[in-house]
Amino acid sequence: GAGVSQSPSNKVTEKGKDVELRCDPISGHTALYWYRQRLGQGLEFLIYFQGNSAPDKSGLPSDRFSAERTGESVSTLTIQRTQQEDSAVYLCASSQSGLAGGEQFFGPGTRLTVL
Amino acid sequence: TQLLEQSPQFLSIQEGENLTVYCNSSSVFSSLQWYRQEPGEGPVLLVTVVTGGEVKKLKRLTFQFGDARKDSSLHITAAQPGDTGLYLCAGRENYGQNFVFGPGTRLSVLP
Numbered sequence: 630g631a632g633v634s635q636s637p638s639n640k641v642t643e644k645g646k647d648v649e650l651r652c653d654p655i656s657g658h659t660a661l662y663w664y665r666q667r668l669g670q671g672l673e674f675l676i677y678f679q680g681n682s683a684p685d686k687s688g689l690p691s692d693r694f695s696a697e698r699t700g701e702s703v704s705t706l707t708i709q710r711t712q713q714e715d716s717a718v719y720l721c722a723s724s725q726s727g728l729a730g731g732e733q734f735f736g737p738g739t740r741l742t743v744l
Numbered sequence: 745t746q747l748l749e750q751s752p753q754f755l756s757i758q759e760g761e762n763l764t765v766y767c768n769s770s771s772v773f774s775s776l777q778w779y780r781q782e783p784g785e786g787p788v789l790l791v792t793v794v795t796g797g798e799v800k801k802l803k804r805l806t807f808q809f810g811d812a813r814k815d816s817s818l819h820i821t822a823a824q825p826g827d828t829g830l831y832l833c834a835g836r837e838n839y840g841q842n843f844v845f846g847p848g849t850r851l852s853v854l855p
Contacts, residue, residue: 633786664845670848671750674843720787737784738784
């Protein structure tokens, strides 16, 4: 595809359920980022992948959050035992190499609502 | 982790007015980016600045990186309704891989 895609676009779940969010980066982009954006706020860094490895997981807010990337392509962000404070838009971005100053191309996000 | 502050938090102006928004930190950045985000979409990169004192122009938008690389400004001349959106700055610390985002300035340009 021409850009970064994310699915689902919207997800409503009940507190305590697990959710899985998917990101398809731009083909050939080796770096992939996940961010969380709460309503009316800026972006909160969650995790960064270079290829299939995650050298920086420092932003994951708790052990309920995990992410993986396979084949240097698709990434999934999993949130276990969701809580109401997990409600936010989850944005994925990819960049060509992850090197200094590289442009990040963002997907449209997944809006997660935990009831 | 460096903290980025942006001001003002909200700005509502009439079409044709000029405006400046600011991005500030107490620490030095190796580079800084500005993004614009429209409702329901991801942020889109506007510019990257890397040299202290650097000025870049993008049509009616002028970006400046502070001499000490701790702050940046975005000036919009003759704002148009299409400029409406959330303006985010993002700083990269110590040539690392990640950018730290500020909370954004939400701009509304009224026709």
